[in-house]
Amino acid sequence: MWRPFTSDFVAHTYEEFRKKYDKVWAEKPIQIREQNEKFDPKNIFPYKLDIEELEKRKKEYKFLRSKVLEQRKYIKDRDASFLNTKKFKIQLQKEEDMIGKNQRKKNIIRIRSFASNKLYRHKSSNSHGEYENTFALTSLYKTTLILKNKSVESRNNASIPSARTKF
DSSP, X not given: OOOHHHHHHHHHHHHHHHHHHHHHHOSSOOOOOOTTSOOOHHHHOSSOOOHHHHHHHHHHHHHHHHXXXXXXXXXXXXXXXXXXXXXXXXXXXXXXXXXXXXXXXXXXXXXXXXXHHOOXXXXXXXHHHHHHHHHHHTOSOTXXXXXXXXXXXXXXXXXXXXXXXXO
16 A cells, blocks of 8 residues: 555656656657546547548549449450350351251262162173273283283283283
């Protein structure tokens, strides 16, 4: 428990300490509030802005906010149009692929129908041999010989005389 003379001494030294260091650490010296004083929010915030400055900052904020919203809307529209063009190009490519596939399918069906409707003519063995002899006579190789059965042997067999060759 404090003695009366020491409490005065302590209070006096504390006030001197406050006076000395309030000048160093704070722009405005902190004043001791009395208990009867009403609460004032202005005393809590030592760095105050003017009302004009606050209004100016609010206007700047609203302007910048509207600008950002416009930019975001523009970006969304641009992305949506890009996606639409991309989807459109993909759809066109698919349609072109389907058209090409259908055309190939039609061509194959047409060729198959030609093959199924084709009438094969009868070739006799003699007519077949006549064509071979014609081509054999026009051959550029010296070793080609015309055989009795009117077939042409290969170069290697023609160089060796056989019983079927004509002299």
